[in-house]
Amino acid sequence: MGAGNKKFSWKNIHPNCKPTTRVLSAGYDPAFSEMSAKTPIFPTSTFLFKSAEHGERFFHLMSHPEERGEDEDPGLIYSRMNNPNMEIVEDKMLVMEPGAEDAVVLPSGMSAISTMCLALLKxxxxxxxxxxxxxxxxxxxxxxxxxxxxxxxxxxxxxxxxxxxxxxxxxxxxxxxxxxxxxxxxxxxxxxxxxxxxxxxxxxxxxxxxxxxxxxxxxxxxxxxxxxxxxxxxxxxTKFIGGHSDLIGGFVLGKKDDIWQIKSYRSVLGATTDPFCCWMISRSLETIDLRMRKCAENATKIAAFLADHPKIEKVVYPTVLNKESSQYQIYEKQCKGPGALISFYIRGGKREAFSLLDNVEICKLAVSLGGTETLIQHPRRMTHAELSDDMCKRVGLTDSMVRLSVGVEDPDDIIEDLKKALEKVR
Ligand SMILES: Cc1ncc(COP(=O)(O)O)c(C=O)c1O
Missing domain, CATH: 3.40.640.10 (Type I PLP-dependent aspartate aminotransferase-like (Major domain))
Known part of the structure; x- marks a missing residue:
């Protein structure tokens, strides 16, 4: 937010700094809100027009964004179409994704994928x-x-x-x-x-x-x-961006024309993210770098422990991959860190995997991922239960697979928890 301030673009703030610096200020001009250091929440469904002509112009720009003047305020109309908190969180996300021209926030990851497909495919x-x-x-x-x-x-x-x-x-x-x-x-x-x-x-x-x-x-x-x-x-x-397992949200980022198309579908499909949720995501983006690095550091330790455990047949995580494998080479080429998701195959099958899930005490038995807490689940019978047997067979998704999303706890506590639970698996 902050269109109309001609001296300074809050969207493109501190252009020479790194994303972790820029994200703290991007999208929000404190002068618009009593110099509040943190972004306020705008719980309103509609916005006042200064004049009928303004209202007419704002509606026109909705369907003809290419006609917007360089310094022209596109205006706010109605919160299903747009809202200051939606704009702020989009501007913050934009600085985190180098090279993207525009961003659109949606009320879930699924909404991001489905709205993108409906808007861009025929x-x-x-x-x-x-x-x-x-x-x-x-x-x-x-x-x-x-x-x-x-x-x-x-x-x-x-x-x-x-x-x-x-x-x-x-x-x-x-x-x-x-x-x-x-x-x-x-x-x-x-x-x-x-x-x-x-x-x-x-x-x-x-x-x-x-x-x-x-x-x-x-x-x-x-x-x-x-x-x-x-x-x-x-x-x-919902995952690492929100980062605390307390909200549902999604984004698409890319070229201006594609994102504009998705935004126009969002308005009509009613895929609006409420101001409070946008505000929560804006707050979370300030710490995403810290959280993801800590989760990955923990996951590296935990993956090494699992890879050495006699009851575990195989661990899939970048740092335990064979360095000669094509998978490791792709990882090295395009990733800057290993992430926090570990999948591993326990010796046995569903019974042994379920026994592990039922015996952990610190890891939480739940689906989803990317939160501050370590979550453990069984993809074949939970998140991916709908996949056909044929698909599971082809991609190696078996009943012995367990997925761990590592959080920010002390990794030694998680290792101890897994160790004790694995001892109980018979
Ligand atoms: C890789 C991936 N994409 C998309 C989604 C869907 O996200 P949401 O649950 O926010 O709709 C998920 C959910 O787990 C996911 O893991």
């Missing part, structure tokens, strides 16, 4: 996507988008040749490549630059294949797809 289009994806995304892709004439094709391996085969087969019908990297819950990395290169090769003047990356697990601290050439980045802000 009947007859095909999306190819990295499988597995989060269970809700899978449901959207397989059960809902086909009803609107949008076909989806899962790619079961991060191998670039699989993407190429599909591009050869479906050619110009492919409008989007959607990759979740690393994948939930198998923690498989897809090479973002290779996908972008491929999309570029198969794009033509009229048919630009958009690459959308679900960056929920790593970003914006550990992975930035836009400088690599991605068109769109989506987030569940």
């Amino acid at each position: 009947p007859g289009d095909i999306i190819i996507y990295s499988a597995p994806v989060y269970g809700g995304t899978e449901h959207l892709f397989e059960m809902i988008l086909p009803k609107f004439g949008i076909e989806t094709k899962p790619i079961y391996s991060p191998e670039i040749s699989e993407y190429r085969d599909n591009l050869d087969k479906y050619k110009e019908k492919i409008a989007m490549i959607f990759i979740e990297t690393p994948t939930n819950p198998t923690i498989v990395h897809t090479d973002i630059e290779e996908i972008i290169g491929l999309a570029g090769k198969y794009s033509s003047g009229e048919n630009k294949i958009k690459v959308a990356v679900d960056n929920t697990f790593m970003g914006p601290v550990f992975q930035n797809p836009i400088p690599l050439g991605a068109d769109l980045v989506v987030y569940s802000a």
Whole structure:
């Protein structure tokens, strides 16, 4: 917020500083609110126009944003369309995602993905996507988008040749490549630059294949797809961005035209994020760097412990990967840190995995991720229960897999908790 202040752009504040510095001030001009150091909350459904002419102009700019003058205030109309807290949190998120031209906040990660797809795709289009994806995304892709004439094709391996085969087969019908990297819950990395290169090769003047990356697990601290050439980045802000397991939210970031299109769908679909939730996300963005780094440092220690434990068959986490593996090389190339999600396979199956889940005392048995507390869950029977047996088999999602989202506790306490619970697994 702060349009109209000609001397200073709060949107683009301290342009030479790092995102962790800029995020503290971005989007909010204290002079607009009694010099309040922190952003106020604006619980209003509607906004007053200074004159009828202003009202007319604001409505006109809603549908013709390209006509807005450089210093012209686009105005606020009605909170389903826009609200100061929505604008503030979008401006803050924008500084965290280098290279993005604009950001749109949505009321959940699923709302971000579904509004993006509805806004940018049309009947007859095909999306190819990295499988597995989060269970809700899978449901959207397989059960809902086909009803609107949008076909989806899962790619079961991060191998670039699989993407190429599909591009050869479906050619110009492919409008989007959607990759979740690393994948939930198998923690498989897809090479973002290779996908972008491929999309570029198969794009033509009229048919630009958009690459959308679900960056929920790593970003914006550990992975930035836009400088690599991605068109769109989506987030569940419910996870590391909110960071305290106390809100639901989402974002899409990318090029101005695409984000404008998504914002216009958001208004009509009514996918509005309430001012208090936007305010909570704004507050959380101030500490995202600190939290994500601490969670990753803890996860590195915990993954090493799990990798050495006789009751654990395999751990999937960047720092315990074989350094020669292609997965490690992709990780090294595109990530700035390992993140905080560990998936591991316990020896045995569902019975042993459930026994571990029922015996932990400090780790909390719940789905979701990216909060301050360590969460443990069983993807095959919980978050990804809807996935077909065939899909699970192809991607190695078995009943012995457990997913841990590591929090900010003392890592030795979590290790002790897991150690004691593993002793009880028979
Ligand atoms: C990778 C990923 N993307 C999207 C979502 C959906 O986010 P939300 O629950 O905020 O709708 C999730 C939820 O767990 C997720 O893990």
